[in-house]
Amino acid sequence: MIIFGTRSYLYQLAVLTLLCGRCGNTAAHVLRKRVTKFTLFFVPLFPISTKYTSQCTFCGLEQQGTEQQTNQLLAHMNQQPHNQFQPPYQP
Numbered sequence: 001m002i003i004f005g006t007r008s009y010l011y012q013l014a015v016l017t018l019l020c021g022r023c024g025n026t027a028a029h030v031l032r033k034r035v036t037k038f039t040l041f042f043v044p045l046f047p048i049s050t051k052y053t054s055q056c057t058f059c060g061l062e063q064q065g066t067e068q069q070t071n072q073l074l075a076h077m078n079q080q081p082h083n084q085f086q087p088p089y090q091p
């Protein structure tokens with residue numbers, strides 16, 4: 001007897017401050033990647049689907065996005081000068 005099925009894995013990629021399309025608030029959005037893997041005898045073998053979602057932490061709206069959109073958001077976040085308030089380097 002062969003036992004097979006699927007299993008989902010959820011990865012949290014980042015938390016971004018975005019304008020929500022439903023509640024209109026500039027709220028934190030959690031960026032997640034959900035990978036569904038094919039399992040054989042409960043051993044995950046290979047991914048069969050990958051989904052990217054962002055969820056508004058204010059109203060809970062979850063939106064699906066493409067990998068490209070997600071990568072653009074992540075690249076945009078990395079461009080922001082978030083290290084400008086760090087003290088100067090001292091040897």
Ligand SMILES: [Zn+2]
Pocket residue numbers: 020021022023024025027056057058059060061
């Ligand atoms: Zn919202």
